Amino acid sequence: xxxxxxxxxxxxxxxxxxxxxxxxxxxxxxxxxxxxxxxxxxxxxxxxxxxxxxxxxxxxxxxxxxxxxxxxxxxxxxxxxxxxxxxxxxxxxxxxxxxxxxxxxxxxxxxxxxxxxxxxxxxxxxxxxxxxxxxxxxxxxxxxxxxxxxxxxxxxxxxxxxxxxxxx
Amino acid sequence: xxxxxxxxxxxxxxxxxxxxxxxxxxxxxxxxxxxxxxxxxxxxxxxxxxxxxxxxxxxxxxxxxxxxxxxxxxxxxxxxxxxxxxxxxxxxxxxxxxxxxxxxxxxxxxxxxxxxxxxxxxxxxxxxxxxxxxxxxxxxxxxxxxxxxxxxxxxxxxxxxxxxxxxxxxxxxxxxxxxxxxxxxxxxxxxxxxxxxxxxxxxxxxxxxxxxxxxxxxxxxxxxxxxxxxxxxxxxxxxxxxxxxxxxxxxxxxxxxxxxxxxxxxxxxxxxxxxxxxxxxxxxxxxxxxxxxxxxxxxxxxxxxxxxxxxxxxxxxxxxxxxxxxxxxxxxxxxxxxxxxxxxx
Numbered sequence: 001x002x003x004x005x006x007x008x009x010x011x012x013x014x015x016x017x018x019x020x021x022x023x024x025x026x027x028x029x030x031x032x033x034x035x036x037x038x039x040x041x042x043x044x045x046x047x048x049x050x051x052x053x054x055x056x057x058x059x060x061x062x063x064x065x066x067x068x069x070x071x072x073x074x075x076x077x078x079x080x081x082x083x084x085x086x087x088x089x090x091x092x093x094x095x096x097x098x099x100x101x102x103x104x105x106x107x108x109x110x111x112x113x114x115x116x117x118x119x120x121x122x123x124x125x126x127x128x129x130x131x132x133x134x135x136x137x138x139x140x141x142x143x144x145x146x147x148x149x150x151x152x153x154x155x156x157x158x159x160x161x162x163x164x165x166x167x168x
Numbered sequence: 169x170x171x172x173x174x175x176x177x178x179x180x181x182x183x184x185x186x187x188x189x190x191x192x193x194x195x196x197x198x199x200x201x202x203x204x205x206x207x208x209x210x211x212x213x214x215x216x217x218x219x220x221x222x223x224x225x226x227x228x229x230x231x232x233x234x235x236x237x238x239x240x241x242x243x244x245x246x247x248x249x250x251x252x253x254x255x256x257x258x259x260x261x262x263x264x265x266x267x268x269x270x271x272x273x274x275x276x277x278x279x280x281x282x283x284x285x286x287x288x289x290x291x292x293x294x295x296x297x298x299x300x301x302x303x304x305x306x307x308x309x310x311x312x313x314x315x316x317x318x319x320x321x322x323x324x325x326x327x328x329x330x331x332x333x334x335x336x337x338x339x340x341x342x343x344x345x346x347x348x349x350x351x352x353x354x355x356x357x358x359x360x361x362x363x364x365x366x367x368x369x370x371x372x373x374x375x376x377x378x379x380x381x382x383x384x385x386x387x388x389x390x391x392x393x394x395x396x397x398x399x400x401x402x403x404x405x406x407x408x409x410x411x412x413x414x415x416x417x418x419x420x421x422x423x424x425x426x427x428x429x430x431x432x433x434x435x436x437x438x439x440x441x442x443x444x445x446x447x448x449x450x451x452x453x454x455x456x457x458x459x460x461x462x463x464x465x466x467x468x469x470x471x472x473x474x475x476x477x478x479x480x481x482x483x484x485x486x487x488x489x490x491x492x493x494x495x496x497x498x499x500x501x502x503x504x505x506x507x508x509x510x511x512x513x
Binding site for chain 2: 074076078079080082083084085090092093094097098099100101121122133134135
């Protein structure tokens with residue numbers, strides 16, 4: 001008895017800690033900031049699409065914005081990233097005076113399709129499972145460099161979209 | 169008492185003592201732990217902190233502006249107050265992509281209890297009523313999933329624990345040894361972690377809840393901005409009866425509580441109108457629907473859709489930029505109906 005009692009107490013104490021942990025492990029508490037990106041990518045099967053499998057993937061848009069900041073590119077997210085029922089996450093920020101749309105996809109398929117089109121809208125920086133769409137190729141290239149991706153868009157910038165500074 | 173019962177009682181005592189010890193430790197560490205993600209996003213958390221500060225300070229405001237990011241970016245409460253002959257105080261409680269269905273919960277559950285406004289102005293545009301809008305659906309899902317605002321049974325059971333038990337409130341952070349270690353480091357250095365501040369979020373949110381991020385932009389037909397609108401807000405365009413019903417219910421409930429309600433159709437660009445599947449006809453149908461809501465709830469509808477002099481006051485297809493927001497906030501007191509009798513706020 002003298003040995004069994006402390007053992008039982010110790011066992012229950014350990015169990016209580018384990019149970020407390022288990023109670024808290026069913027909820028990540030973040031309201032849904034992301035499914036983990038699939039790391040495998042097969043590229044377009046017919047060979048006509050882009051293969052983005054060698055480019056970096058991101059698990060959430062907040063990390064993308066943090067990496068942009070580390071590289072000296074300010075991108076203050078309007079919101080941390082809204083996830084739809086397909087797992088696609090979107091947010092927006094302003095980069096170089098242009099509105100930028102950041103998108104993280106659950107896999108690489110959409111990115112491959114997007115960068116395979118002949119006429120992307122505006123300019124786009126992209127990686128394995130993410131895109132950043134902006135108005136000018138120069139900004140897209142800067143974003144791509146910061147995030148380790150690639151950029152696509154017309155060489156000439158969209159002058160109609162060029163921002164102007166307005167005095168407050 | 170049998171030996172077995174004594175063992176069980178002692179074990180329960182140890183367990184309770186451990187939990188109490190952990191709770192006390194967490195409370196002591198709380199200022200140094202990262203802010204738990206209890207709200208849909210950091211802007212919402214910051215607005216709650218701002219409204220809490222107002223409640224504890226002046227106690228109430230005269231006018232609350234509610235709506236989506238168009239309202240948030242388009243109305244500066246300080247400029248409104250300065251331009252208003254009555255000098256009504258104001259706060260901008262608008263949230264990103266907030267439709268009437270989201271506002272029907274946000275305003276009565278979080279805003280009016282804190283600010284006790286005399287008037288609530290609800291800014292609106294056509295995508296608020298779009299059944300298929302991807303972005304607004306995601307925003308509502310995020311709001312309904314956040315610990316402080318989820319409305320299911322689990323959420324209602326969880327909220328008292330979130331508010332009163334530090335161990336529960338910080339359970340996500342406490343699971344990560346690296347976060348706990350960093351927090352202990354801040355404790356040793358007497359540094360607090362970052363928490364939502366009433367001052368706002370730099371470059372994003374001002375102290376009265378107004379948006380800052382688009383102030384320097386100027387719309388010149390950006391294809392990216394148009395794509396965002398078409399893909400995320402006007403996608404699968406179909407008027408939603410549930411949104412109209414939510415708006416009616418919100419307006420009626422506020423009026424029943426003695427709060428004046430104004431429905432405000434916000435300014436948009438011509439491109440915004442043209443990008444609807446059926447162009448301006450879709451917007452006209454939306455406008456008629458809002459007028460019906462106004463009649464049903466017996467609240468005034470102020471139509472400012474045509475207010476803007478041109479694209480130069482817009483940041484994109486539908487958000488006013490800094491120049492536009494300042495001018496619109498100055499003009500707004502003249503557009504709104506007379507203030508209700510002064511309730512002393």
